[in-house]
Every structure is written in C-alpha cells, then in structure tokens.
Amino acid sequence: xxxxxxxxxxxxxxxxxxxxxxxxxxxxxxxxxxxxxxxxxxxxxxxxxxxxxxxxxxxxxxxxxxxxxxxxxxxxxxxxxxxxxxx
Ligand SMILES: [Zn+2]
Ligand SMILES: [Zn+2]
Numbered sequence: 001x002x003x004x005x006x007x008x009x010x011x012x013x014x015x016x017x018x019x020x021x022x023x024x025x026x027x028x029x030x031x032x033x034x035x036x037x038x039x040x041x042x043x044x045x046x047x048x049x050x051x052x053x054x055x056x057x058x059x060x061x062x063x064x065x066x067x068x069x070x071x072x073x074x075x076x077x078x079x080x081x082x083x084x085x086x087x
Contacts, residue, residue: 006067008036015056023052039063 009016023035031044040049040063051060 006069008066009068010054010056010059011061011065012059013054013057015054017055021055023049035063036066 017034017036019034021034022032025031025033025042025044025047029042029045029047031042033043035049035052040052041047042049050063052063052066053060
C-alpha cells in the first residue's frame with residue numbers, strides 16, 4: 001500500500017471522473033458522493049457497488065476496470081552488459 005497510483009478512466013469511452021463528479025446511491029439511501037474516493041463503497045449505507053456508471057457514455061463497467069495501473073513490463077528493464085566490464 002501507499003503506492004496506489006492509478007489512472008482512472010472509463011474502460012469504454014475513456015471519460016475521466018472529475019473532482020466534482022458525483023454518484024447517487026439507491027433512492028432509499030439517498031447518498032450522493034464521489035465513488036472513486038471510496039473505491040465504489042457508499043459512505044451512507046456501506047454497500048460496495050460492483051459496477052460504476054460512466055457519466056460520459058452512461059454505460060456500466062466493473063468498478064475495478066476503471067483503474068489503470070502503469071505496468072512497466074519486462075521489456076522496460078534495460079541492462080547494459082558493457083557497464084559491468086571490469087578493467
Ligand atoms: Zn448507500
Ligand atoms: Zn464511458
């Protein structure tokens with residue numbers, strides 16, 4: 001933990017949530033909050049929403065699919081054998 005840097009955007013249209021964006025829980029709960037501040041958990045009733053509606057394309061996507069982590073990948077490691085030369 002602590003190194004939780006993810007880009008957040010809609011996996012279907014790449015719409016990015018804004019700080020002022022808000023989502024609404026069920027009418028019975030009535031909580032309005034920013035779902036990416038709580039990772040999909042309603043602070044009013046504690047329900048974790050598995051899907052999040054995009055405010056750009058209005059489609060639902062699994063909440064976890066909104067997080068896009070930078071993966072360096074194995075090909076990024078540059079090893080330079082020459083630098084290991086011992087004279
Ligand atoms: Zn709620
Ligand atoms: Zn979208």
